[in-house]
Amino acid sequence: MSALLIPPALRPIYDKVVTGDRVSDAEALELYASHDLNALGTIANVLRRRKNGNVATYIHNQYINYSNVCLLACQFCAFGARKRDAHAFEFSIPELVEKVRGALKLGITEVHMVGGLHPTLGPDWYLELLRSLRALDANLFLKAFTAVEVRHLAERVFKLPIRATLEILREAGLGAITGGGAEIFAPEIRAQICRGKESAEEWLEVHRIWHEMGMRSTATMLFGHIETPAQRVDHLRRLRDLQDETHGFTGFIPFAFEADGARPGLQHIPHASAFDELRNLAVARIYLDNFDHITAYWISLGLPLAQQALNYGVDDLHGTIGEEKIFHMAGARTPQEQTTHALETAIREAGLEPMQRDTWYRRIAGNPNVAAPAGELVRA
Secondary structure, eight states, X not given: OOGGGSOGGGHHHHHHHHHTOOOOHHHHHHHHXXXXXXXXXXXXXXXXXXXHTTEEEEEOEEEEEOBOBOSOOOTTOSSOBOTTSTTOOBOOHHHHHHHHHHHHHTTOOEEEEEOOOOSSOOHHHHHHHHHHHHHHOTTOEEEEOOHHHHHHIIIIISOSOHHHHHHHHHHHTEEEBOOTTOSOOOHHHHHHHSTTSOOHHHHHHHHHHHHHTTOOEEEXXXXXXXXXXXXXXXXXXXXXXXXXXXXXXXXXXXEEOOOTTSOGGGTTXXXXXXXXXXXXXXXXXXXXXXXXXXXXXXXXXXXXXXXXXXXXXXXXXXXXXXXXXXXXXXXXXXXXOOOHHHHHHHHHHTTXXXXXXXXXSOBOTTOSSSOXXXXXXXXX
16 A cells, blocks of 8 residues: 555554654554554555564474462463363373473474463472473573463562572473463453453563563563453553563464353353454554564464464464463364464465574574575574
8 A cells, every 4th residue: 555545544653653753542442443454554655664574483392281279260261271171171291291292303492382371380390391491402492381370470470589590480481471461451341351360560570670681572462352452552552561671572472262161251252353453563663662573373373363463464374382271271273383484474465575483583594595694593
């Protein structure tokens, strides 16, 4: 779409983005109210091209859920279980090691690992898990634990301050923490969809501490349930504010609510439309001007729509995944994994150049399909 065709109502926002000025909360609400999806994509792509050129990335990774046994009972969650529940599971460390050993033979560079807030696993178990996985390959990047898991480990398992706990985990091999658990930051929404979970301030505190340690993490948003556009903007603003402070977020990954596995009071909510999915990604790209990367989570979107998102400000298609449980237990009908070939093909068909990345979104030199630009980096 030509910039000349941007409607008058959105022209001031487009001009701001072109000149590098920051979009306000009120303007973000205007974007959420717009039904001109092509105009939103045009504005979002100004930032995408400025930050990432014509390259879109993916990571070759393996998802692991070590256990879904959890002390919490979030209203939206179909993953968590009590030990006595039929769908409860818990893998041993040797089982997890073998799973990763097999994935390493396929070329993964990252393990992405989260679980429930387990009531009985001790500190030695978590440390042995990290050390055992790290021992498989010194170049393997371990991305693990949501902010609420970190708080659980600090308060109930290690019984240490958050920073001390993170330092111990990092020493054992933790390379990044995940962005999960952010949901929607508005307290009135959290009270209805994840009562008892950490507050927005507590989620942000864990990431702030991790960033202050010189480390990186991702940020997420669960949308398409009972939140309002204003609450989405509030969520984005809090992320943008912390990024101004720490510069520690690598990318933003929104995903839509899956109602099938939720508690009865939330099961009536229809899945976010493709229009809303793309609009949400475009608004995020425009508003989060201090984030370098916006990821389309194909597990939620499906790969065809994630591919379309590359025209709406997105520059990353996440990863191969290997095995995803949380969204599929909630009712997602997408595949559980993708090949690197499928991700690269989707990127090329969208008119962009595919490149493999590492956990910190750094492009990996040596991809046989695309030469790494000069100065771009290397494996962590």
